Amino acid sequence: MATALKNLSDYTSDHFIDISDKRFGLVVAEWNREITDTLAQGAYETLLKHGAKEENIYRNTVPGSFELTLGAQLLAQHEEIDAVICLGVVIKGETKHDDYICHAVAQGITNVGLKFNKPVIFGLVTTNTLEQAWDRAGGKHGNKGVEGAVAAIHMLGF
Ligand SMILES: Nc1c(NC[C@H](O)[C@H](O)[C@H](O)CO)[nH]c(=O)[nH]c1=O
Numbered sequence: 001m002a003t004a005l006k007n008l009s010d011y012t013s014d015h016f017i018d019i020s021d022k023r024f025g026l027v028v029a030e031w032n033r034e035i036t037d038t039l040a041q042g043a044y045e046t047l048l049k050h051g052a053k054e055e056n057i058y059r060n061t062v063p064g065s066f067e068l069t070l071g072a073q074l075l076a077q078h079e080e081i082d083a084v085i086c087l088g089v090v091i092k093g094e095t096k097h098d099d100y101i102c103h104a105v106a107q108g109i110t111n112v113g114l115k116f117n118k119p120v121i122f123g124l125v126t127t128n129t130l131e132q133a134w135d136r137a138g139g140k141h142g143n144k145g146v147e148g149a150v151a152a153i154h155m156l157g158f
């Protein structure tokens with residue numbers, strides 16, 4: 001599988017711009033909280049590592065990943081927010097509920113970014129098992145929160 005050959009946190013920062021004056025919104029889903037907190041910590045630490053100021057990183061929580069879209073919009077609508085990083089974990093259940101959530105969030109987050117013309121990053125871990133989710137939250141496949149922060153910084157330099 002493609003991901004098996006790629007660590008999500010393996011990146012180069014050669015092209016990064018100065019983000020010391022950029023303001024970032026983190027929207028974090030409460031569902032699977034232990035894992036989403038790990039994603040959020042990865043994103044937070046990566047932003048600080050590359051020059052963001054603590055006071056310019058605004059973390060907000062939403063009940064579940066389905067609410068990430070509205071959470072992103074409520075942050076992105078503010079002119080002073082330069083980028084939004086959405087973090088959630090959807091693990092397949094017995095029904096197709098996970099499919100509906102993931103598709104809605106992917107399209108919704110895309111639309112928010114296009115509406116407000118700023119990076120709104122899709123940091124959703126969508127797995128079949130809990131183990132696969134942990135593998136992408138600091139495990140063998142890196143941390144999707146780190147990936148989300150890197151994507152936000154990259155797009156701010158577009
Ligand atoms: N099953 C998961 C959910 N479900 C909750 C939804 O995201 C939403 O909050 C609810 O349908 C009310 O609108 N959320 C996750 O983030 N992860 C899951 O695995």
Ligand SMILES: CC(=O)[C@@H](O)COP(=O)(O)O
Binds near residue numbers: 091
């Ligand atoms: C993945 C989810 O949406 C969670 O609510 C479990 O769903 P299911 O009712 O399909 O087991």
